[in-house]
Amino acid sequence: MRALLLIDIQNDFLPDGALAVPEGDQIIPVVNKLQEEFNLVVATQDWHPPQHKSFASNHAGKNVFETIDLHGLEQVLWPDHCIQETEGANFTKDLKANKIEAIFRKGTNPEIDSYSGFYDNGHLKSTGLADYLRGKQVTQLYLVGLAGDYCVYFSAKDAIQEGFEVFLIEDAIRSLSADDFKKVKEDITSMGGKVIQSGSILKTKNTN
Ligand code: VGL
Ligand code: ZN
16 A cells, blocks of 8 residues: 655745745645556645754854754754744645645744654654554555655655555655755665656656
8 A cells, every 4th residue: 555645735834934944835736647557545634842952043143044052952943933823834735735644743842943744853752644554555656746855755765664564756756955965866866765656657647
């Protein structure tokens, strides 16, 4: 069984959002088309309380994109983003959502960031996503979404460690840094994951 995992396709990560990923909007039509090819679609949602410690605004004198030590982990300080129950945290209206069977929220603990959809950055607490997928007999996991160099990357690494066969669908992913995503692809490939294009999935059924 294969599943499509939509990572953080939220307003704040799209152009004009608080933490905009360049060209993030370009993945939406691709993701919508891809969803038709999967019997199971699951999504993650970055879901921070306003006092989240990953926000530069919660550290006096610190600027966005500076790094600090947060309880022993290196932490990039982000602009306020994906605050619970705000429009920025919503999935974009252009994203088809009718096939999304479950949504796994992350980043809710103000003391630790959570890039991966599976675990927080300290690997202390599970979201339950891996067990959910195993419960659905999923063995192959296809990842799309934002941002390729953060939440997609960390989700892919955890997915591989959890024993899933992992595919990054490159043209349905955009990154904060396109350069960093090159390293992500190398790393994921070295761990046994695969980098593919949406065409290799869409062509199996569609003629366009
Ligand atoms: C993300 C930075 C902070 C992401 C989330 O979804 O890639 N990046 N929070
Ligand atoms: Zn975040």
